[in-house]
Amino acid sequence: MRAPYGLEIIESCLSCPHREDRLFCNLPPPAVQKLAAITSAAAYPKGATLFVEGQSPRGVFILCSGKVKLSTSSADGRSLILRISEPGEVLGLPATVTGKPYELTADVIEPTQANFISRTDFLLFLREHGEAALRVAQQLGETYHSAISEMRTIGLSHSAAEKLARFLLDLSANHDEGKGEVKLTLTLTHEEIAQMIGASRETVTRLFADFKKKQLLQVRGSTLIIKSKAGLESVLSS
């Protein structure tokens, strides 16, 4: 198979480096075989769109490499970014199992390889392998969980400073354990961060300036260093 965007295509799921953290990792071998048979790999360039909010579900995408932005938008053009998906995640799962339209839009923001499974194949597979259906349920539960926690940061904390602090702390929780100072690379623009926390671009810029002045963090290029986790936490309920 060609690699249209200069991306190596990993043909088999068995050799996928994310097999361990993946959804279907400890299924019996025959099930994995079956899964591989109905999976088709594809590569997408930056800017491509996997699916759009409102489309009827074609199937699920298993993210092998790259990054994908999941967002929803309103009629007047405003958009809200829910999360950035990392390799190993499965996209389009809720819509595919329920049959309702995709509730989100999935845009590729870093060149991505994704494996696709069509809805009919996928449902058939789940019906035959109850164990896998349970795994899917668990995955959905976790997705729901993170949606709720996103909702809390947006809905409960009014001050934008609080929302940004929460956002950064969540990031640092994923990326590193806390030893007082956390370094992480942030590829998002201020605009995108604004859309994630429900604020305006300018406010995000000003808040970053504030936080820098208060010695809470430090920015060098696309690397962000959180100097004082405790300091950020003190912003939360002030």
Place this chain on the structure above:
Amino acid sequence: MRAPYGLEIIESCLSCPHREDRLFCNLPPPAVQKLAAITSAAAYPKGATLFVEGQSPRGVFILCSGKVKLSTSSADGRSLILRISEPGEVLGLPATVTGKPYELTADVIEPTQANFISRTDFLLFLREHGEAALRVAQQLGETYHSAISEMRTIGLSHSAAEKLARFLLDLSANHDEGKGEVKLTLTLTHEEIAQMIGASRETVTRLFADFKKKQLLQVRGSTLIIKSKAGLESVLSS
């Protein structure tokens, strides 16, 4: 069995009036039998709490009658109501299947009968009945779907008027089909509505006054009549 709060207890799921819309409706009879065997019924008075955010999951509650408020709250006492559960719904599903703590708090706001299934029994049941696991996945997908749409109303529309209009339109969509004028009974206080849309109590009061003055709706006791659905819709992107 006693009926401690003056509520008739329906012992068997088979005779439950919501059997049709319920999660496990068209399972094969033996599965339903098994389900009935691990289910225990209980009644709860207004003000009771089924589970609290942060608790580790004990199991699922199947709502047979009454109403239950699902909310989440932050450290400083603010709380956000996600939805009001109606009979036929299953509560605590995400936490129970993932094993993570309950992400919400479930408070009874109208005397309720709920059937309980313990986590271990429930998981065992799902493992034995793959078909049921798939149904659970679908249910979770729909719950996720509604969480996303809730998120959009809270996150994308800042004007409180817009949020309230969205909220009312959602309500009217559930309760009736649109023929220009919709009547519905609303048992929520202004305070609770405020917590659902992320606004303050006073703002909700003022907005209702506004809407009444604009002839969009009308309130008599706990009955709310939406006079002009189109009018409310025009508030959405103004």
Place this chain on the structure above:
DNA sequence: ATTGCAGCGTGACGGCCATCACAGCTAGGG
């Protein structure tokens, strides 16, 4: 009746932040 309490209505004030406007900055591309 009286007390109490929960919910509703309404005014005043002030802060936060969205919006507009514009200016420097980096990066990539011809």
Place this chain on the structure above:
DNA sequence: CCCTAGCTGTGATGGCCGTCACGCTGCAAT
């Protein structure tokens, strides 16, 4: 090397709405 385009920084302005404060109603209990 400019030139365009996207990103970032910053000021000015104004409105929305959260908060405080208080009075009102209606309902329940004693």
